Amino acid sequence: MTAVGNSATAPAAAKAGNDHDVVIDVQHLTKRFDGRAVVRDVSMQVKRGTIYGFLGPNGSGKTTTIRMLCGLLTPDEGTGTCLGYDIRTETDRIKRKVGYMTQRFSLYQDLSVRENLEFIGRIYGLQKPRQAARAAIERLGLTGREEQLAGELSGGWKQRLALGACTMPSPQLLLLDEPTAGVDPKARREFWNEIHALAADGLTVLVSTHYMDEAERCHEIAYIAYGELLVRGTVDEVIAASHLTTYVVSARNGNSLSTLGQELEHKPGIDMVAPFGTSLHVSGRDAAALEAAIAPYKARDDLDWQRSEASLEDVFIDLMGRAKDNFQ
Amino acid sequence: MNQLIPTEEPRRMRGDGFWRKTWAVLVKEFIQLKRDRVSFIMIVTIPLVQLLLFGYAINTTPRDLPTAVLLQESSNVGRSILAALHNTRYFKVTELPRTEAELDRLLASGKVLFGIEIPANFERELRRGDIPAMLVAADATDPVAASSALSALGRLVQTALAHDYAIPQAGSAPFEIRTHARYNPAAKTELNIVPGLVGTILTMTMLIYTALSVTREIERGTMENLLAMPITPIEIMLGKIIPYVLVGFVQAAMIIAIGVFLFGVPMLGNLGVLAALSTLFIAANLSIGYTFSTVAQNQLQAMQMSIMFFLPNILLSGFMFPFAGMPLWARWIGEALPLTHYLRIVRSIMLKGATVSDLHYDAAALAALMLVAMTIAVTRFRRTLD
Ligand SMILES: Nc1ncnc2c1ncn2[C@@H]1O[C@H](COP(=O)(O)OP(=O)(O)OP(=O)(O)O)[C@@H](O)[C@H]1O
Ligand SMILES: [Mg+2]
Numbered sequence: 108m109t110a111v112g113n114s115a116t117a118p119a120a121a122k123a124g125n126d127h128d129v130v131i132d133v134q135h136l137t138k139r140f141d142g143r144a145v146v147r148d149v150s151m152q153v154k155r156g157t158i159y160g161f162l163g164p165n166g167s168g169k170t171t172t173i174r175m176l177c178g179l180l181t182p183d184e185g186t187g188t189c190l191g192y193d194i195r196t197e198t199d200r201i202k203r204k205v206g207y208m209t210q211r212f213s214l215y216q217d218l219s220v221r222e223n224l225e226f227i228g229r230i231y232g233l234q235k236p237r238q239a240a241r242a243a244i245e246r247l248g249l250t251g252r253e254e255q256l257a258g259e260l261s262g263g264w265k266q267r268l269a270l271g272a273c274t275m276p277s278p279q280l281l282l283l284d285e286p287t288a289g290v291d292p293k294a295r296r297e298f299w300n301e302i303h304a305l306a307a308d309g310l311t312v313l314v315s316t317h318y319m320d321e322a323e324r325c326h327e328i329a330y331i332a333y334g335e336l337l338v339r340g341t342v343d344e345v346i347a348a349s350h351l352t353t354y355v356v357s358a359r360n361g362n363s364l365s366t367l368g369q370e371l372e373h374k375p376g377i378d379m380v381a382p383f384g385t386s387l388h389v390s391g392r393d394a395a396a397l398e399a400a401i402a403p404y405k406a407r408d409d410l411d412w413q414r415s416e417a418s419l420e421d422v423f424i425d426l427m428g429r430a431k432d433n434f435q
Numbered sequence: 436m437n438q439l440i441p442t443e444e445p446r447r448m449r450g451d452g453f454w455r456k457t458w459a460v461l462v463k464e465f466i467q468l469k470r471d472r473v474s475f476i477m478i479v480t481i482p483l484v485q486l487l488l489f490g491y492a493i494n495t496t497p498r499d500l501p502t503a504v505l506l507q508e509s510s511n512v513g514r515s516i517l518a519a520l521h522n523t524r525y526f527k528v529t530e531l532p533r534t535e536a537e538l539d540r541l542l543a544s545g546k547v548l549f550g551i552e553i554p555a556n557f558e559r560e561l562r563r564g565d566i567p568a569m570l571v572a573a574d575a576t577d578p579v580a581a582s583s584a585l586s587a588l589g590r591l592v593q594t595a596l597a598h599d600y601a602i603p604q605a606g607s608a609p610f611e612i613r614t615h616a617r618y619n620p621a622a623k624t625e626l627n628i629v630p631g632l633v634g635t636i637l638t639m640t641m642l643i644y645t646a647l648s649v650t651r652e653i654e655r656g657t658m659e660n661l662l663a664m665p666i667t668p669i670e671i672m673l674g675k676i677i678p679y680v681l682v683g684f685v686q687a688a689m690i691i692a693i694g695v696f697l698f699g700v701p702m703l704g705n706l707g708v709l710a711a712l713s714t715l716f717i718a719a720n721l722s723i724g725y726t727f728s729t730v731a732q733n734q735l736q737a738m739q740m741s742i743m744f745f746l747p748n749i750l751l752s753g754f755m756f757p758f759a760g761m762p763l764w765a766r767w768i769g770e771a772l773p774l775t776h777y778l779r780i781v782r783s784i785m786l787k788g789a790t791v792s793d794l795h796y797d798a799a800a801l802a803a804l805m806l807v808a809m810t811i812a813v814t815r816f817r818r819t820l821d
Contacts, residue, residue, distance in 0.1 A: 174820060177663055178663075178819070179659065179662055179663055179819055179820050180819055180820055180821055181819055181821055198818075199665060199667075202663060202664060202665040203665040205663075207660075207663040209656075209659050209660055209663070211656050211659070212656070213656045213657050213658075213659045213660035214657065214660060215463065215467065215657055216655065217466075217467050217470045217471070218463065218466055218467065218470075222463070222466055225462075226459055226462070226463045227664070229455060229456065229458065229459030229462070230456055230459045230664045230665065230666055231447070231664070231665065232447045232448040232452045232455060232456075233445045233446070233447060233448075234445070234446040234447060234448055235446075236459075239441070239445055242441060243441070246441070256470075274440045275440075275441070275445075276445070277440055277441055277444050277445055305440055310440070
């Protein structure tokens with residue numbers, strides 16, 4: 108599996124190199140819980156001003172990796188720096204300059220929106236915590252809810268408050284663990300516009316997500332499964348490195364394709380079949396074998412076969428499937 | 436969501452901001468306490484209810500204590516004493532055993548609290564002026580009840596004899612009451628109890644306040660956020676302890692005021708000294724509770740640790756049983772408990788008018804216990820989620 112990872116990451120790693128502007132630079136991070144390696148040999152470099160997407164199935168080690176970056180967990184193996192500070196020994200300095208948004212809402216539920224923000228303002232030493240909190244409330248569009256208890260906010264508003272809380276002290280690096288989970292599409296789009304504007308000003312953002320459209324909006328992405336970083340690079344690099352050939356099949360007469368899907372799934376040369384709306388994505392790593400496998404179906408005139416580029420989702424599902432074969 | 440980050444870099448305070456961050460936690464804790472209606476009401480009601488309940492329960496003149504009387508002679512004096520016991524409301528003669536062994540059994544089983552034995556030849560010796568001994572075995576597990584009943588017994592018998600047999604009341608009693616030591620009849624006065632309750636109630640409430648403070652953050656998931664912020668374990672600890680010092684101070688003031696005005700406990704010493712040493716005692720207990728909180732894995736464990744700590748405080752501090760009467764090992768344990776020292780402090784100040792110079796040792800012991808607890812808490816505090 109590492110072979111795939113290396114081939115995809117080579118360009119990204121070369122670009123990052125020993126650049127001074129590398130904000131996150133970690134090598135061979137490993138974390139075990141009760142003897143079970145949850146994160147294995149993860150290395151990554153993130154340059155200043157980059158929006159770095161962190162993807163992977165549930166339980167793959169995204170949260171664990173992020174926690175190691177901000178000093179909340181000590182790696183069992185590996186070394187690295189975050190904002191130039193050692194992630195093992197200089198966590199105090201890291202914490203002052205990093206905004207970490209936890210996956211689970213972790214502000215005080217029994218404090219109001221305003222009280223939570225004031226608390227954070229005081230901890231980070233803002234000169235006028237009350238004013239800073241009021242400004243943040245306005246910026247976040249939480250006006251009118253400032254006296255509401257944080258625990259009584261709706262899920263989306265909670266996310267927004269948490270995001271506002273970790274950005275209020277003006278950090279240099281944002282570590283966002285699924286910041287848009289449960290957020291409506293409009294707010295999600297605004298969030299990404301804002302993140303891009305901030306990155307243009309030099310803020311670095313590491314963001315974990317399960318949304319493909321969000322992954323596509325990142326400058327670079329990394330995909331982790333079963334604790335191993337499988338690929339990293341730009342979206343195009345990741346797709347190219349997968350060597351997937353994909354066909355989109357649709358039925359001319361509008362018939363269901365589910366039986367076809369089941370039939371194709373087990374053919375040699377076809378690595379993945381996935382329904383997308385009314386069509387089917389059929390992919391294979393070996394283009395020649397794939398062509399051979401689908402040849403008889405291509406002849407059928409009730410089916411329309413279009414060769415297309417593999418989508419990011421195709422790539423991830425394929426990666427996940429292969430990772431499973433390797434680790435289970 | 437218009438804008439996530441302030442357009443201009445917010446201005447920050449200089450320096451490390453130790454007190455500023457402590458203050459941040461302190462304000463937060465106060466708000467949380469205020470929001471938690473039940474806990475907030477408990478600040479006043481727990482000490483109030485406990486003090487009134489125990490204070491009155493222990494202070495009320497005991498009534499109808501079950502008593503066994505063993506008459507070793509069949510004399511008029513014996514019958515007269517028995518009649519006098521019947522007539523008082525202190526004692527209720529429920530058994531008339533025939534042998535000492537039977538009397539012992541009754542006492543041991545807890546069927547009676549008092550065993551009174553009028554020995555043979557009691558009347559003859561009395562008339563000869565030989566000062567005979569009336570033997571009394573008291574189950575003094577409730578020392579206050581026992582001691583007040585015992586003191587009543589002497590007067591009672593004396594009055595009965597004077598009335599029936601014209602044995603003069605003046606001067607010393609014509610007989611002796613010999614109390615059996617095996618049931619530990621402590622000669623405590625009621626006044627000892629209320630000052631003792633100050634310490635006991637404070638120990639309980641203070642332990643519980645802080646024992647939950649760290650585990651609660653862990654269980655609610657807020658610890659992850661707190662640990663990701665630039666704050667040190669000492670700042671968190673002080674921020675969590677100081678608000679409750681104030682709460683404890685209010686409680687202490689309330690209990691002492693009730694003790695003085697309602698139960699008539701004297702206040703012979705200096706109130707300022709008592710206030711200062713009470714604050715020290717409160718802080719020591721809060722620190723110990725906080726230590727449990729950093730060691731425990733969850734709130735239930737923290738509660739259990741607090742109770743495990745609370746019990747010896749009650750039993751070995753001199754609150755229940757006289758400190759001097761305990762075996763050496765128990766006294767050593769007692770010396771390691773804050774309540775032991777505070778009981779000495781509060782009783783000495785209120786009842787004996789002691790000054791600071793009398794209380795050096797106990798004050799130093801409280802401070803030492805507090806510092807040890809805080810040191811353990813800070814070193815045991817888990818700074819990561821590992
Ligand atoms: N404190 C812990 N103790 C034991 N195991 C843990 C602990 N934290 C995480 N794990 C395990 O580590 C693995 C990775 O968890 P992690 O939270 O990093 O996954 P994730 O990629 O963030 O998943 P998700 O997308 O669901 O948020 C999981 O199997 C989880 O059970
Ligand atoms: Mg996660």
